[in-house]
Amino acid sequence: SQQGEEDPQALSIQEGENATMNCSYKTSINNLQWYRQNSGRGLVHLILIRSNEREKHSGRLRVTLDTSKKSSSLLITASRAADTASYFCATDARAQGGSEKLVFGKGTKLTVNP
């Protein structure tokens, strides 16, 4: 079954606002990654957070991880129209002994209106 599930499925905001997307997963993980996909393109890696980390920043991105709740959030601050894309969380298969295999959620479709 799907390991990561994003929430909400779709999010529409105005430029300059913050966007928060959530991800829940079911089993123990080594790390959790966030990816972005523009329409008609492949996924692009944004940020990786390890199971022993609680928060990580990269530019306008902030990711949190709560292993006790098996959840993560991605915050994009001061959003821009160019941030319009689908965002996916991906978890590794720690329970299966490996971390190279990822399981992706179905994504959150973010629309940033100018």
Added chain:
Amino acid sequence: DAGVIQSPRHEVTEMGQEVTLRCKPISGHDYLFWYRQTMMRGLELLIYFNNNVPIDDSGMPEDRFSAKMPNASFSTLKIQPSEPRDSAVYFCASSLIRGGQPQHFGDGTRLSIL
């Protein structure tokens, strides 16, 4: 630095025909992954290779699907015979040696089976 290269970008063919999708991973990457993306099922891992050897093909839907990696710089995914339900976007991704490394995706092949 070239990313993952997939060809063709679009393929339209009739049911029953053989389809071959191609992928050139990033030089030096040890892992190669094939995914399928549909609206209904999201992004599904079909098969992945480590150092040209198939490691896990449990996601391959049925015997009509086969994948090969004859060398470190080339992989193919073949569908024979193709069916309308195989219509999807197929992605190839590569990554460095295990340990939670990000995956680098190509821009995919949009496959339509009529």
